[in-house]
Amino acid sequence: MRAVAVTAFGEEPQLMDVPQPEAGPGEVLVRMAVAGLNPVDWRIADGMLKDAGPQSFPMVLGTDGAGEVVAVGTGVRRFTVGDAVFGRFWRPAKGGGSYADLAVAGEKDVAQAPRSVTYATSAAVPTAGTSAYNLIEETRAGEGKRVLVVGATGGVGTFATQLAAGRGAEVLATARTTKADLMRNLGSAATVDHTAGPVAEQVLAAHPEGVDILIDLVSGPEEFGAMTRAVRDGGTAVSTTGAADADALTEQNLRGFNFHNRPSPQLLEILAGQLDAGRLTVLVGSEVALEEAPEALQLSRTGRARGKTVIAL
Ligand SMILES: NC(=O)c1ccc[n+]([C@@H]2O[C@H](COP(=O)([O-])OP(=O)(O)OC[C@H]3O[C@@H](n4cnc5c(N)ncnc54)[C@H](OP(=O)(O)O)[C@@H]3O)[C@@H](O)[C@H]2O)c1
Incomplete structure (x- = not known):
């Protein structure tokens, strides 16, 4: 599958072919519609989490995203195939990451996507x-x-x-x-x-x-x-x-x-509710194709990104 990944910490993020991930126990496999970019993504590429437990390379970048569940691992209760979800897709031991055609998330790291907004809007929200x-x-x-x-x-x-x-x-x-x-x-x-x-x-x-x-x-x-x-x-x-x-x-x-963020499915549900109620505005400043993600990460490094950047898969 296509992904934007690094082959080692400190390497330039690139578009490449990587093996498809599989949903393990308690995990869902999602066909990503849109990934969301955050400054932490390039920090991770630089090695921010290099001492934080097992990692595997190539490491697909990106934590945030939205898409459709295509498989569920054993023990998953909250989701079934076909559900639209949004949240955080970060499994470094399995190689990453939301900037990919398919990504794995823990059942507790995603929630049902808000019904009244696009995947691009949902993907901009989690982190x-x-x-x-x-x-x-x-x-x-x-x-x-x-x-x-x-x-x-x-x-x-x-x-x-x-x-x-x-x-x-x-x-x-x-x-x-x-x-x-x-x-x-x-x-x-x-x-x-x-x-x-x-x-x-x-x-x-x-x-x-x-x-x-x-x-x-x-x-x-x-x-x-x-x-x-x-x-x-x-x-x-x-x-x-x-x-x-x-x-x-x-x-x-x-x-x-x-501050250290502690995301939870309940928080994602609250935010989804506010989006559906029209009480929260999401400023998506730019939507780029997957091959443009490395350039978008460079722009994020400057601290001058305009609104949220999302990556269409
Ligand atoms: N610790 C945690 O758990 C946690 C969680 C989330 C985020 N963060 C961190 O929080 C930071 C912000 O994240 P973000 O996603 O909001 O970043 P972002 O979307 O890239 O936002 C950068 C914004 O900051 C403005 N800015 C840059 N320099 C400024 C200055 N000197 N004074 C005032 N505004 C300035 C920019 O506006 P102009 O271009 O107009 O100047 C731009 O709108 C990042 O470093 C991120 O890694 C940490």
């Missing part, structure tokens, strides 16, 4: 949507809270903005001026142009008392430290890029942590 949902839960962003989302225009940020605003939070979203209207349409109360000067200073100029919660999706450790100046005494600061220094945050009297 970014569940991360955003957990970020909002763990920071308790909601009614009466002012929340600064840094990196708000990306995959996680567009979901986090909508989910926090939907719970009544006042969301300040970073966005270039060209994307300000888009973020307001997603529910942000105001935008801060991250290309126009230090974000923390701009926020404090408009809100001298600061924000209650910082959700930072892009900064490195130094920039994150500077960003926390915008958080009020006793507030919360979280990083998805490992930039938070717990000791430094405690000294500043902030509750802070590095």
Whole structure:
């Protein structure tokens, strides 16, 4: 079958022929309709998980996707052949990965796909949507809270903005001026142009008392430290890029942590329900063919991807 894979960590991702995977106990085999791209995909290609258990090569890249179940392993209860599913397809010991004609997922890593949206929309949701949902839960962003989302225009940020605003939070979203209207349409109360000067200073100029919660999706450790100046005494600061220094945050009297996503089938079902109810907007910025996936991964590396990128199989 066709797949975009690496032959070793650190190698360039390429389109290649790889053996078809099989569904083991508790797993489903899915004919992929669309895969979803996330920054973690190129990090995995670079070797991010090289010490994380058994791996087999060629390793098909990609965690997210949507498609139709074509076989079920023993013990599978929640799905039958023909079901439309979406979720996370990541079986490194079996060679990967969702950027392929067929992919295997654990029964608990997928859910019934939302009925009212396309596979392309569903495939854009699993990692970014569940991360955003957990970020909002763990920071308790909601009614009466002012929340600064840094990196708000990306995959996680567009979901986090909508989910926090939907719970009544006042969301300040970073966005270039060209994307300000888009973020307001997603529910942000105001935008801060991250290309126009230090974000923390701009926020404090408009809100001298600061924000209650910082959700930072892009900064490195130094920039994150500077960003926390915008958080009020006793507030919360979280990083998805490992930039938070717990000791430094405690000294500043902030509750802070590095976020690690814990996706679940229940979360996927909640997000599917919100999509079907029309309460969640998914911004698919580009849909590319499988052979264009290596180029799309390069664009993701620049941090300048526009909306979610999905890969049609
Ligand atoms: N720890 C975890 O469990 C976990 C889970 C999910 C994601 N993540 C990580 O979280 C990060 C975000 O993921 P994503 O999928 O949302 O990425 P993405 O879709 O590639 O989003 C990147 C966005 O960030 C914006 N941006 C870039 N530099 C910025 C800056 N200095 N200030 C403000 N905005 C900036 C970009 O907008 P412009 O191009 O307009 O600047 C772009 O819209 C990635 O590093 C990902 O690996 C971690």
